[in-house]
Amino acid sequence: MMRVSILLTTFLLLNITNSFSQKYTISGEITNQASGETIFGATIIISDLNNVGTHTNNFGFYSITLKEGQHQLLFRHAGFTSKSMSVYLTKDTIIDWPLSPIEIHKFNEVEISSQKANNNITSAQMAITRLDPKEIRTIPVIFGEQDIMKTLQLTPGVKGGGEGSAGFYVRGGGADQNLILLDAAPVYNASHLLGFFSIFNSDAIKDVALYKSGIPARYGGRLSSVMDVKMREGNKKRYSATGGIGLISSRLTVEGPIVKDKGSFILSGRRSYADLFLKLSKKEMIKNSTLFFYDLNLKANYKIGEKDRIYLSGYLGRDKFGLNKEFSFDWGNKTATLRWNHIINNKLFLNTSLIYSDFDYNFSLKYEGKGFGATSRIRDYTLKQDYNYFLSKNNTLQFGISAIYHNFSPGDMEVEGSGFGINQIHIEKQHALEIGAYIQNEQKIGQRWALMYGLRYSGFNFMGKGFAYQYNKNGVLLSKKSYDNWESIKYYQGFEPRASINFIITENNSIKLGYNRIFQYIHRLSNTTTSSPTDIWVPTSNNVKPQIGDQLALGFYQNLFHNKFKISVETYYKWLQNQIDYRPNANIIFNQNIESQLVYGKGKAYGIEFQIKKTKGKLTGWFNYTLARSLRQFSDIDNGAVFPARQDRIHDINLVLVYKINKKLTISAAFVFYTGDAVTYPSAFYSMGGYKVPYVGKRNSNRLPNYHRLDIGLTWYLKEYKHFEQSLNFSIYNVYGRENAYSISFTDHFKDYKPGHMIAVQTALFKFVPSITYNFKIK
């Protein structure tokens, strides 16, 4: 409680200074002139006050309070033409301002950054990566499928889940420690086709922000990162369509006004079509098979009066795999977000959200009237309120509350006919209520200091209706106790301080220090090392404790040549508590006693990340080098010895280059190198049951061979018409055909090798994958 009152006192003191002269507030909305969509993160600079300023919130709203008199305002945002205006302030004023976009590809030079030129220096937020899907379109990707998650893997501190995988690890954290939000709705399995593609259709995405440290207090629930994906709102001015035809999938997006300048909609779809070729087969069985995924994104918004706006957004995506109507396996996410933006007054902005999120998988096997079907599901209902209070020109307060009702259905098995003798199984459902409350201030002190500090309270009520199981330390069931609807089984809570301090040395360089503590109350259990639809989310319970993460980070930032080059060095140290691993030979599929299969330990991760980025000119891109470790320690694994986490990749290098040859042609290249994953090899073999059996060595004490590859791409903008634009994108993934190890197995019989003699066999997935994508826009 003490900490809370100190924080409140600080907030009050902030208000006292400078309160003697008459002040008025300028507020309003910044929009994209071409589409009418709101712009968030746009900067409003008061040129006459030593470049004091503010920026628009997530919904394009801004507010700044200034003394009476003449002021010079500058509205700016990267990719848009800046606008300057003079205001004589005698009363509270509303200025809604449209900015006109610069059409990047029509110019010889480009600028890659959706931020103001030196925002990286002046903002208190550290370790954030922002991507605008439009700006990364020229970077080569596998199968030509534009994918924000794969581009994020090319940025410092973010490591891919493996060859071609859309899963990722941030700063040594686990794959389940990333909070992936799509218009504020959590996404539980963000990949298609066993992880090779992410669910995010770039055409429907407005912006992606990945927070790696100094995570703002408004986010909670995952230890390592927040990936906040915002969907586009749709063009408020006129109808348009964009689309693309690729090797794996095709996409189409339609958008337009509902009522001009009042409301708009966007509907975006994507579908893969490998299965359409199956229909060409002469074999009935292949003809009747399915293998595809699709995504549907829908968003609509409507402005009701001057102070209110309603947004409705939804996502529906699914993978379907079926063989001849006998075997089927499908999985997918559904999310829906209903938001109400309300301007309470010219300083106070409220966003209320009602959110639904669902992930499930179904599996069935039927043959001649007998068979069985299995399902598993996690479903969330969230209600939250977020307030932005533009307290003064130097202080912006954010505070809010949230409640998430989690509903876990780990597994149900239904039987048809005799079902091959398999019984109906209903693994008990679990329920939990996760609550949060936060307050945070962004403060500027003079020209030198920018601070962001706050506190989050989180609580987790694991509750009925259901059972609480008691196990001994070896995982043997001792007893179980029944609980009624909403009856609390176990309650956990914690305070999560968050702070970032930025000392601005000059307008070209700064030093930032960040700290955050985060509690994670739900955990993903996986049968594989990559993302799989059969991964299971389990709640914190009387047996499973919340994961706790603390991170301290320090960074130095230097911009050179008028912000053309941006250099950063960030170092971090993370302490991870109550990490989860599996007992030897754990069984996590359809197991009522899944909690008995888990063991708990701790971890630490530390590292240093260097980046140099060129954001303007004909040649743009970045180079990163990361030196990092990620270690774990479990009393039940190797007698408590410290071992490297699978994602402990010591050296990690990325080089991304985009060169604009002329208005028509852009070439690009991406190079990746990292230390092979930490894995476990056998350390001996023995004879047992007629088999040559490996004796498993110490956990993760070996390494896969180092990983590296080069991808190249070419984008060709074809002839443009008044209402039609088109381009072709060619890319080659892994151009020099490096055979990177996907897995290694040991065998004594392989091809022509002499039997009886053990050899190590490496499986590689993709080498030299060329692709072509055609993109168009009807406007």
Added chain:
Amino acid sequence: MIKRFFIAFLGLFLIFCASCRKVIDLKVNNTDPKLVIEAKYDAVNEKVSVNISKTISVFSVDTFPIITNAQVEIIDATGYVTPLINVGGGSYVVENYLPFYNSKYKVNVIIDGTVYSSTDSLVNVVPIDTLTQDKLPENPLVEDGFAVYVNFQDPQTPNFYRIRIKENNEWQTDLTDQYIFDDTYTTGSYTQLPLLPNMYNVGDSVTIRLISYSKKAYDYFYALLSVAGSSTSSPAPANPPQDWTNKALGSFIAYGYDQKQITIQP
């Protein structure tokens, strides 16, 4: 069985990469040689056999070293001790050893003064009711042909099984031909288990041996088969549970079985 299908599903994607498999040179950390004791009591054939050997380093071309100077004995639930005969080659055997189902057995192995012990329960045998055949159309998981179903009444108590298959007079030893399962999903029901993805043709003779294991034996064998077929993509690779005292590898397993044969008819 569900796991089997998931694996098959994953396997489909890896088929595309069959050509991307190659032998590589690898550095591994070899451990010091460890003692391995494989003891089994086949109650149907009334035979106890024990093989004693040592581990070899990962890429060794040597055969497994054998231990020929051990004293081995089996003790039944009444405490009656029967010594095993050293038949050479690291093997120790006793025959015509009559079973008492639903009772415990213990094996002691004494090497250079150190005693290694393990116990197991010989559980009642669950009989096979019938073997049946079923024609299946071709699909990417299995070839065109006949699937064999093992039909049996699972008792209400927890049961642990292993199936071994003899196809045309040859016992199948590939890891993919090994079925090890419990009755978590089938307790007390009449079970019709298709032995997918194995497919047979008309005229094939298929012998099915349904082995009944104790929980200990099942856990050990399940883990052994998992690790024998594992690769670096396993998230929690682990050795089977420690079974012998004094840290010897291997296990003692007592088991009975029922066996039936079917010839595939058109």
